[in-house]
Amino acid sequence: MGRKALGAHALVVYAFLYLPILIVVAYAFNGGRQTLNWEGFSTRWFGEALRDDTITSALRNSLLVALGNAAVACLLGTMLALALPRMRRSTRIPLDALVTMTLVTPEIVFGIAALVFFSHAGIALGLKTILIAHVVFNASVVALVVRARFVGMGRSFEEASYDLGAGPVSTFRQVTLPRLAPAIVAGGLLAFTFSFDDFYTSFFVSGAGTSTLPLFIFSSLRFGVSPVINAVAVLILCLTVVAIVVAYLILRRSSPKTLPGL
Amino acid sequence: MAAVAARKRWGRRARGGAPSYPGWLALPALGWYGAFFLAPLAFIFAYSFAELSGFAGVDFAWNLENYRYLWDPVYGEVFLRTLGLAGFGTAATLLVGFPFAYWLARYAPAKTLLLLLVILPFWTSFLIRTYAWLIILDPDFPLFRALDVNLLYSQRAIYIGVVYNYLPLMVLPLYAALSRMDWALVEAAQDLGDGPLRAFRRITLPLSLPGIVAGSLLVFIPLTGEYLIPAILGGNKTAYAGTLIAQQFSEAHDWPFGSAIAVVVIAGMTVVLVAFSRLAARGEVAHG
Secondary structure: OOHHHHHHHHHHHHHHHHHHHHHHHHHHOEOOOOOOOOOOEOOHHHHHHHHOHHHHHHHHHHHHHHHHHHHHHHHHHHHHHHHHHHOOHHHHHHHHHHHHHHHHOOHHHHHHHHHHHHHHHOOOOOHHHHHHHHHHHHHHHHHHHHHHHHHHOOOHHHHHHHHOOOOHHHHHHHHHHHHHHHHHHHHHHHHHHHHHHOOHHHHHHOOOOOOOHHHHHHHHHHHOOOHHHHHHHHHHHHHHHHHHHHHHHHHHHHOHHHOOOO | OHHHHHHHHOOOOOOOOOOOOOHHHHHHHHHHHHHHHHHHHHHHHHHOOOEEEOOOEEEOOOOOHHHHHHOOHHHHHHHHHHHHHHHHHHHHHHHHHHHHHHHHHHOOOOHHHHHHHHHHHHHOOHHHHHHHHHHHOOOOOHHHHHHOOOOOOOHHHHHHHHHHHHHHHHHHHHHHHHOOOOHHHHHHHHHOOOOHHHHHHHHHHHHHHHHHHHHHHHHHHHHOOOOHHHHHOOOOOOOOHHHHHHHHHHOOOOHHHHHHHHHHHHHHHHHHHHHHHHHHHHHHHHOO
């Protein structure tokens, strides 16, 4: 294929990726009650969504879980990222495989496994169990991002700090941590969106009566598409897009080599 | 000399890279994985050998009943269909994604921005991206009303949803591999008389093999447990492995049987992972 043909193909791919999302956004501003009959621009469905108690409580739940998850995942993931690169090969390789496994296991399998486990361990299903389960794969996300930065930044700054007489703790506080901070923040933002968007895991471990925004959308789909769902979808999109763009910019500024993908 | 002494004083130095951080820092995360990832997986493994007793109870009979029950042409068909879906998704995203990643790595202007535009959908809600097609494929959607076709709740709707949702997962590793390519090699091969196709086969393809392998895994493995796309765009009419699992847990309440299906999915995934890593290792040996 020539360069022009490739360019044209790429254009079609971008259209394919973005038109569906743009259509959801456009219809969210449709004033009519019928989703597909355009009856003029209006923001009324956002208002209706935010006045609906089911939606606001699901939004509150989603935010609580995503924030808590991001905090715990940052702590566990960063500690793991610091420990892993310097381990002996024979210890590191199985641990690496475990981290990868938490990310590639089909989510539905992990979801039901967590459900069986929680009900056996006598842990009541609810926000707590959603958070516990989300941390499993998000700690791995943070670990990957932070580790790429940690390995990529080399050791000269730390060496200088040691040579000037600083101990391990103050070297970590004054040298390593500030230089890792962008990766930790970016990893936390990614963990936030991962959790905020999660459907599968939450679906199985939420229990009766606890809902998150994705669960709300899924259960509403039984009644087909509706303008209120479009509005909720746009709210979710806005929040996650902002988080991802910020994470991307932070990562790109600090270490261009850790892209792409995460 | 002072530096060396200080170094000795502050203890163990790693072979290259940053200073050594103690291994116990990994313990909280590993504990979390152990308690909330490995233990749950062990639980469903044990459950797959159990049987239902009464309505909600489970009896650990340690027999193969659930697996024998699965060994039935009805379920065999479901597993084949699942493999077919995963295979289709992998092939289709590779076919669409490779020329795209190639363009992005070699010719694209403003690479950073254009790459971000691929990453964005990858990180936005899977559910919403699937839901979007529910609107587009609606027979009342202007485009399809004009064409007078109805794809909604059909097999083709599922295929569209799969390509749409999994395309970024294929493109990102392909781009990562292709962006490290030295295009001068391709030009040299062509200067020395290779046609574009031959240069592609002899240079571009082998060098992008790790990206192809990684992308295929990232698409194939999650697709073996796919549940949302058939449920939403297929109208839950055709069953896949993921559909079966979800049914056992949300409707049928037969956890042991659902666990057995999940174990089969994990076993299949392990086989694929091992096969792919062998393939990748062989590719690396062949092309140095």
